[in-house]
Amino acid sequence: MHVAGLQQLNWDSEGVGSKAAALVDLSTVAGNKISNPPWVKFQSAGWVNFPSAPTDYGYPGHFNQDKQGALLAKRALERHRSDYQQAHGDSDQPLLVSGHFLRLAEHGNPAWNDLWLLTEITHEGRQPQVLEEAIVSDFEADLDGFHQGYRNHFVATPWDTPFRPPLEHPKPRLFGTQSAVVTGPEGEEIYCDAYGRVKVQFFWDREGQADERTSCWMRVASNWASQGFGAISLPRIGMEVLISFQEGDPDRPLVTGCLFHGVHLPPYRLPDFKTVATVKSKEHKGSRSNELRIDDTNQRTDARGYMFRVALRDSLREAERQNTLFTDMLPEEQKLEKHSLYGLNLQVPEGMAK
Numbered sequence: 390m391h392v393a394g395l396q397q398l399n400w401d402s403e404g405v406g407s408k409a410a411a412l413v414d415l416s417t418v419a420g421n422k423i424s425n426p427p428w429v430k431f432q433s434a435g436w437v438n439f440p441s442a443p444t445d446y447g448y449p450g451h452f453n454q455d456k457q458g459a460l461l462a463k464r465a466l467e468r469h470r471s472d473y474q475q476a477h478g479d480s481d482q483p484l485l486v487s488g489h490f491l492r493l494a495e496h497g498n499p500a501w502n503d504l505w506l507l508t509e510i511t512h513e514g515r516q517p518q519v520l521e522e523a524i525v526s527d528f529e530a531d532l533d534g535f536h537q538g539y540r541n542h543f544v545a546t547p548w549d550t551p552f553r554p555p556l557e558h559p560k561p562r563l564f565g566t567q568s569a570v571v572t573g574p575e576g577e578e579i580y581c582d583a584y585g586r587v588k589v590q591f592f593w594d595r596e597g598q599a600d601e602r603t604s605c606w607m608r609v610a611s612n613w614a615s616q617g618f619g620a621i622s623l624p625r626i627g628m629e630v631l632i633s634f635q636e637g638d639p640d641r642p643l644v645t646g647c648l649f650h651g652v653h654l655p656p657y658r659l660p661d662f663k664t665v666a667t668v669k670s671k672e673h674k675g676s677r678s679n680e681l682r683i684d685d686t687n688q689r690t691d692a693r694g695y696m697f698r699v700a701l702r703d704s705l706r707e708a709e710r711q712n713t714l715f716t717d718m719l720p721e722e723q724k725l726e727k728h729s730l731y732g733l734n735l736q737v738p739e740g741m742a743k
Contacts, residue, residue: 445469449636451560468553476505476545485510485543505545506552514539562637567591568648572603573626578674581623585609587644589630607632609644625671629653656680 445465452458485491491505515537546552569589573580581587586606590597597603613620624630629648635641649655656669667682 449638451638464553467551468555471508471546471550471552471554474547474550475508476501476547478543478545479540480543481538481540483512483539483541485541487543491543491545501547504548506548507543507545508552509544511542512539513541561639563634563639564637566631566633566645568629569604569632570599571624571626571628571630572597572599572601574601577626579623579625582606585621585623587624587630589632589642589644591632605640605642607642607644610646627653 447465450458450461452461485507487507487510489507491507492503493505494502496502513535515535517537569591571580572588572590580601584606586608588601588604589607590599590603594603609624611620611622624644624647629650630644631646631648632642633645635643656667657665664685664687665682666685667680669678669680669682671678
């Protein structure tokens with residue numbers, strides 16, 4: 390619309406802008422798939438022939454795909470440049486509203502006769518006679534001569550300058566850790582996807598049904614992970630796990646470990662067997678187990694460095710049979726030595742077998 394009552398319009402191009410904006414992100418998960426390594430997730434945007442200015446380097450960038458990152462970098466740059474060119478004006482037109490467009494016409498500078506986005510407007514009105522005051526009595530100090538009536542002051546950006554409001558409301562962040570319980574479909578003991586991710590239910594979740602819909606897929610930290618090799622030990626349904634959040638982002642939970650409690654006790658009675666280090670698994674949907682154990686009890690030379698693999702703890706005979714099968718898979722030159730080692734050390738101290 391053509392606005393009557395426009396009294397003054399001043400051009401300001403001395404705002405602080407950015408020459409370029411760059412975003413980098415460490416996310417390796419895009420949607421339901423794990424994407425490229427994190428260091429390739431870098432996107433930037435810049436303006437040609439823009440005066441020298443700082444570069445905004447943002448991390449984390451909160452994006453999973455390159456196209457999304459490029460768009461966010463462009464938006465960040467537009468946000469920094471939105472106040473680089475502004476117009477300040479005064480009028481007595483009460484119809485001006487912040488967030489609306491002002492169509493300027495018949496201005497002395499033809500290039501300014503275009504749409505302007507009103508980003509800020511301050512209204513001012515004076516009617517001293519209502520308060521039975523003299524029009525000039527309390528306003529003699531005013532230097533602009535405004536004693537009564539209505540006026541406003543506004544700030545506008547030109548049509549060809551994209552306006553992006555500042556990010557004054559950052560995304561909530563979660564620091565520290567929380568505990569949760571691994572969940573999955575009914576009747577299953579282990580539930581994961583192709584990347585070893587699991588689902589959990591937090592203790593504060595009042596609507597969760599302890600099934601496969603309790604959460605998003607969560608990555609599981611490992612003490613060794615690489616391409617085709619590493620260490621893997623998936624948390625099973627019902628285990629209590631510790632959850633942290635990458636960069637404090639609630640949308641990036643990470644399983645960092647498992648916890649014992651009053652029901653899920655350690656494999657051996659503590660502190661009686663505090664010198665025993667063990668890795669003990671449980672047969673899937675069964676009662677048998679596999680185990681690798683090291684006993685560091687002092688003055689127990691027969692047990693120092695004690696390591697064995699056992700699949701049925703009900704009897705030593707079955708354990709010996711399982712170890713014979715295990716050593717049969719070793720190279721010929723190692724069979725006798727390994728078999729002797731396992732046969733020699735297959736004595737289970739009282740109280741350790743379960």
